[in-house]
Amino acid sequence: xxxxxxxxxxxxxxxxxxxxxxxxxxxxxxxxxxxxxxxxxxxxxxxxxxxxxxxxxxxxxxxxxxxxxxxxxxxxxxxxxxxxxxxxxxxxxxxxxxxxxxxxxxxxxxxxxxxxxxxxxxxxxxxxxxxxxxxxxxxxxxxxxxxxxxxxxxxxxxxxxxxxxxxxxxxxxxxxxxxxxxxxxxxxxxxxxxxxxxxxxxxxxxxxxxxxxxxxxxxxxxxxxxxxxxxxxxxxxxxxxxxxxxxxxxxxxxxxxxxxxxxxxxxxxxxxxxxxxxxxxxxxxxxxxxxxxxxxxxxxxxxxxxxxxxxxxxxxxxxxxxxxxxxxxxxxxxxxxxxxxxxxxxxxxxxxxxxxxxxxxxxxxxxxxxxxxxxxxxxxxxxxxxxxxxxxxxxxxxxxxx
Numbered sequence: 001x002x003x004x005x006x007x008x009x010x011x012x013x014x015x016x017x018x019x020x021x022x023x024x025x026x027x028x029x030x031x032x033x034x035x036x037x038x039x040x041x042x043x044x045x046x047x048x049x050x051x052x053x054x055x056x057x058x059x060x061x062x063x064x065x066x067x068x069x070x071x072x073x074x075x076x077x078x079x080x081x082x083x084x085x086x087x088x089x090x091x092x093x094x095x096x097x098x099x100x101x102x103x104x105x106x107x108x109x110x111x112x113x114x115x116x117x118x119x120x121x122x123x124x125x126x127x128x129x130x131x132x133x134x135x136x137x138x139x140x141x142x143x144x145x146x147x148x149x150x151x152x153x154x155x156x157x158x159x160x161x162x163x164x165x166x167x168x169x170x171x172x173x174x175x176x177x178x179x180x181x182x183x184x185x186x187x188x189x190x191x192x193x194x195x196x197x198x199x200x201x202x203x204x205x206x207x208x209x210x211x212x213x214x215x216x217x218x219x220x221x222x223x224x225x226x227x228x229x230x231x232x233x234x235x236x237x238x239x240x241x242x243x244x245x246x247x248x249x250x251x252x253x254x255x256x257x258x259x260x261x262x263x264x265x266x267x268x269x270x271x272x273x274x275x276x277x278x279x280x281x282x283x284x285x286x287x288x289x290x291x292x293x294x295x296x297x298x299x300x301x302x303x304x305x306x307x308x309x310x311x312x313x314x315x316x317x318x319x320x321x322x323x324x325x326x327x328x329x330x331x332x333x334x335x336x337x338x339x340x341x342x343x344x345x346x347x348x349x350x351x352x353x354x355x356x357x358x359x360x361x362x363x364x365x366x367x368x369x370x371x372x373x374x375x376x377x378x379x380x381x382x383x384x385x386x387x388x389x390x391x392x393x394x395x396x397x398x399x400x401x402x
Contacts, residue, residue, distance in 0.1 A: 001353035004069035014323035022331035027055030031351035122365035135329035140318035141182030157191025175259035247275035258295035266293035281309025290314030
């Protein structure tokens, strides 16, 4: 099977979908031929020679290879114009934005492409090695804290000096998913006094295991079940109660980082303008959910907004600030995915390559289009509501993402 990886076209994108180490894994698959576009790794310091040594073919005219590709690997979604040149039946893998870009879904069907969306990867134990949302969120959580520390006009750790004692910065993380847990861990390593909140019952143990204080707001009613890694969407009454309690708690914080998102839906509004106005001048707020509507009233995409001396940063692509590691992790997610679905027959002549086993639960979670039809239940009806809460496999605490 011919696997082709073109360069990213999104303006300002420094991450790349393939690195030499992952290329070596993919090129070693029985019956696989890997082709990457010339200079694909230039933005993060990888030379074409490194890809060649890893077993990839480096092509200057990638368009001709895309017409013959059995599998096309992307980071960001391709354009409708791009996929018109892909051959019928080709497998397209990447962040395909199925919740927003219905035209692209229709184009996949028209071209009879098999579209696999990285953002709908099930969050189960077996799928962790392929879970690009989590790998990128890990880095985003780290970068959020580093950005806040750089902007705050105070230091994070406590210092005892001859000139006096400096109190540690107070950091409040809202949302203890993958990004939130990494933000907690990073802020603790920098010496801050860290507190965190999440609506899920399981989050308390995870927050405290990182040395932070878990703030528990009584929102009333059910907010999540044990063993779930996605939060349940709150009722309007619960959202209002959460806003009120958060407003009170943020008043004494130096840094607030919001990470709360619901897959496929608008991000919940957590910090109102009243909450921002009640914070200390000089405080920093990082809204990591700004791309999906924002947790913070007044936040703007890729902008710095100041309200009553409080700086709000709406930062949607924090993982891209660590482009080298983000690329390494994403490319490894792709390589692990191909390994998972690849025919285990060692003879290249007999190997069938990527096996489209529709009984596989992971494939069921990511398969958007097949044989000219939208097959994923979340997107079959264009007017359908966003996806329901996902059920997760029971995992031991040490097995969960951090």
